[in-house]
Amino acid sequence: xxxxxPSDTTTLPExxxxxxxxxxxxxxxxxxxxxxxxxxVRYLARARQHDAQPHTVITPDLAExxxxxxxxxxxxxxxxxxxxxxxxxxxxxxxxxxxxx
Numbered sequence: 001x002x003x004x005x006p007s008d009t010t011t012l013p014e015x016x017x018x019x020x021x022x023x024x025x026x027x028x029x030x031x032x033x034x035x036x037x038x039x040x041v042r043y044l045a046r047a048r049q050h051d052a053q054p055h056t057v058i059t060p061d062l063a064e065x066x067x068x069x070x071x072x073x074x075x076x077x078x079x080x081x082x083x084x085x086x087x088x089x090x091x092x093x094x095x096x097x098x099x100x101x
Contacts, residue, residue, distance in 0.1 A: 018062050019043075026069050028052045045069055
């Protein structure tokens with residue numbers, strides 16, 4: 001695959017390395033480039049699944065591509081230390097509710 005010179009200040013070897021990293025970090029997206037005469041290189045990311053976020057990103061800037069892909073990643077839920085388990089009284093069913101602070 002031939003990658004044209006990037007339109008931002010990234011050098012070609014840096015762009016290739018970053019594209020490789022992005023593909024490894026975001027396997028749920030197809031990541032590539034396109035060249036438009038007179039406009040230069042644009043980087044593209046397209047979701048492989050219809051419900052992935054973001055679905056499509058098109059930008060001339062690799063940093064912006066990374067930022068958009070990172071922003072679309074689900075954030076891990078942080079467990080709360082003050083949650084307690086309550087017996088609902090009808091068998092083994094338990095409900096987690098916030099406990100006193």
